[in-house]
Amino acid sequence: MKPLSRRLSSPKRHLPLKTPLQRAHRRDHTLSALWDLGCGGSPASAPARRQRSFSVRLGLAGVAIWAATWIWPAGVLAQDTPDYFRQNCMNCHTIGGGRLTGPDLKDVTQRKDRAWLVNFMVNPKAVIDSGDAYARKILEESRNVPMPTLPGLNKDRAERLLDLIEAESKLPESQFKGLQISQEPFTDADRQRGRAIFLGHVRLEAGGAACISCHTMHDTPALGGGRLGPDLTNVFERLKGRKSISAWLMAPGTETMLPIFKNHPIRAAEIHALTAYFEASASESPAEPAADRVTFLLTGLAGAVALVFGLDAIWKHRFHSVRRTLVDQASMRGRR
Numbered sequence: 001m002k003p004l005s006r007r008l009s010s011p012k013r014h015l016p017l018k019t020p021l022q023r024a025h026r027r028d029h030t031l032s033a034l035w036d037l038g039c040g041g042s043p044a045s046a047p048a049r050r051q052r053s054f055s056v057r058l059g060l061a062g063v064a065i066w067a068a069t070w071i072w073p074a075g076v077l078a079q080d081t082p083d084y085f086r087q088n089c090m091n092c093h094t095i096g097g098g099r100l101t102g103p104d105l106k107d108v109t110q111r112k113d114r115a116w117l118v119n120f121m122v123n124p125k126a127v128i129d130s131g132d133a134y135a136r137k138i139l140e141e142s143r144n145v146p147m148p149t150l151p152g153l154n155k156d157r158a159e160r161l162l163d164l165i166e167a168e169s170k171l172p173e174s175q176f177k178g179l180q181i182s183q184e185p186f187t188d189a190d191r192q193r194g195r196a197i198f199l200g201h202v203r204l205e206a207g208g209a210a211c212i213s214c215h216t217m218h219d220t221p222a223l224g225g226g227r228l229g230p231d232l233t234n235v236f237e238r239l240k241g242r243k244s245i246s247a248w249l250m251a252p253g254t255e256t257m258l259p260i261f262k263n264h265p266i267r268a269a270e271i272h273a274l275t276a277y278f279e280a281s282a283s284e285s286p287a288e289p290a291a292d293r294v295t296f297l298l299t300g301l302a303g304a305v306a307l308v309f310g311l312d313a314i315w316k317h318r319f320h321s322v323r324r325t326l327v328d329q330a331s332m333r334g335r336r
């Protein structure tokens with residue numbers, strides 16, 4: 001079969017299908033059949049027919065392209081390397097725009113050989129765990145925030161990413177120089193809004209899950225926060241300040257958060273507010289997890305005790321009354 005594009009660009013060569021029934025039977029040639037329908041065999045006047053068939057063809061081409069984007073293995077289109085870089089790397093790396101969470105990747109292939117880089121990109125954890133000295137050094141320079149293992153990043157793609165990084169490094173200004181991050185000073189309103197967003201009192205516009213379902217902060221109400229993710233009280237410091245935390249939140253690259261926020265990105269205004277809140281909390285100390293666990297235990301214990309006493313009170317009463325009737329009945333019988 002000819003590639004779709006060829007078939008679309010050679011309208012003269014449609015298949016000789018005559019009746020709609022015949023066409024319906026040619027399932028494997030659906031697109032060609034659609035095309036034929038567009039070319040029409042109806043006995044309308046020539047210019048009108050030409051005009052109609054042109055617009056129908058245009059419409060059909062649109063439908064076909066739309067269908068192709070769905071039918072084509074999703075990967076083929078998403079594999080486009082610059083897009084992949086934009087979606088998966090830009091939240092932590094720039095090319096020539098300075099470090100974010102991770103190092104600036106400009107000229108990285110001159111700092112370290114390709115084989116090592118490919119290996120590292122495909123499985124950063126394994127390389128770090130192997131005790132490799134260079135990996136330890138760049139990990140330390142990133143304040144011990146490790147690069148996550150990224151979905152779909154195999155050797156082949158890593159090679160293509162390095163080609164891209166190499167080419168972009170040569171440009172006077174790379175398209176991956178950096179993200180548009182708000183420079184406005186933070187206000188009290190920003191900080192309050194950030195807290196409200198964190199707590200889920202204000203919903204995330206794109207529908208992502210509220211941070212509190214997995215995280216805590218120093219001022220999260222007792223028992224309020226989730227435990228899946230770390231406490232974020234000092235995250236401003238940990239992720240190296242405003243620029244890199246904002247970039248990080250534009251596309252959270254961790255294994256747990258990536259799948260959630262990829263399709264529900266946190267909006268720029270929300271990032272601004274959250275960052276204001278994180279900055280303000282930077283000097284606080286995180287909620288003591290041990291103390292929290294004690295609170296949790298004590299609350300649980302108090303609840304259990306209350307329950308036991310409550311049930312006891314109810315049952316004692318019921319038990320007495322049942323026994324009383326039994327005793328009464330027995331003594332009545334005894335008297336007879």
Ligand code: HEC
Nearest residue numbers: 088089092101102103117138139142145146147148161253
């Ligand atoms: C969540 C943040 C994050 C994401 C997302 C991320 N990286 Fe990294 N990357 C890091 C950090 C941090 C380091 C430094 C080493 C370490 O701490 O593990 C690093 C190191 C690297 C290095 C070695 C840099 C050097 O100076 O030798 C390369 C190359 C690299 N990353 C490429 C990529 C590519 C390509 C992507 C996207 C497919 C990507 N990274 C996605 C955080 C990230």
Ligand code: HEC
Nearest residue numbers: 145209210211213214228229230235238254255256257274
């Ligand atoms: C479904 C659970 C979940 C939700 C919801 C969630 N996170 Fe996370 N987050 C995690 C986990 C788990 C980690 C730790 C890294 C990992 O394993 O993915 C994390 C890590 C982070 C980090 C990096 C912390 C560090 O020290 O490296 C930041 C920042 C962060 N989350 C911010 C947020 C914000 C802001 C929100 C709300 C908009 C949010 N998260 C919502 C689960 C979640």
